Amino acid sequence: xxxxxxxxxxxxxxxxxxxxxxxxxxxxxxxxxxxxxxxxxxxxxxxxxxxxxxxxxxxxxxxxxxxxxxxxxxxxxxxxxxxxxxxxxxxxxxxxxxxxxxxxxxxxxxxxxxxxxxxxxxxxx
Numbered sequence: 001x002x003x004x005x006x007x008x009x010x011x012x013x014x015x016x017x018x019x020x021x022x023x024x025x026x027x028x029x030x031x032x033x034x035x036x037x038x039x040x041x042x043x044x045x046x047x048x049x050x051x052x053x054x055x056x057x058x059x060x061x062x063x064x065x066x067x068x069x070x071x072x073x074x075x076x077x078x079x080x081x082x083x084x085x086x087x088x089x090x091x092x093x094x095x096x097x098x099x100x101x102x103x104x105x106x107x108x109x110x111x112x113x114x115x116x117x118x119x120x121x122x123x124x125x
Contacts, residue, residue, distance in 0.1 A: 007028065007031065009030075011032065047080075058072045058076065058109045072109075
C-alpha cells in the first residue's frame with residue numbers, strides 16, 4: 001500500500017520479543033505500556049471489548065454454534081472498519097485506502113445459502 005508504519009504501541013507481552021528486532025530494523029518506534037496497566041492501552045482494550053460484544057451478539061442472534069467464533073470475530077472487525085466514525089463521518093477503510101468501500105455485497109449474518117456440489121461422475125461444462 002506504499003504506507004509506512006511509524007509508531008506502534010503494545011503491552012509488555014512476551015509475544016513481541018522478536019517483533020522488537022523487526023521494529024528496529026524497519027525504523028518503527030515500538031512503545032510499550034507499563035506492566036499490568038490496561039488503562040494505558042485504553043483505546044485498544046475498548047476496541048477488543050466492542051469486537052467481542054459484536055461477535056457474541058452475532059452468534060447468539062443467529063443461533064450459530066460457538067465454534068464459529070473466529071469467523072464472527074473477523075466479520076465484526078470487517079464491519080467496524082466500514083462503519084463511519086461519529087466525529088469525522090469517515091470510515092477507517094476510507095482513511096486508509098482514500099476511497100469509500102463497496103457495501104453492496106453485505107448480507108445478514110447466517111443467511112440461507114445453498115452449496116451446489118458437483119457430481120464427480122457427471123461430465124460437466
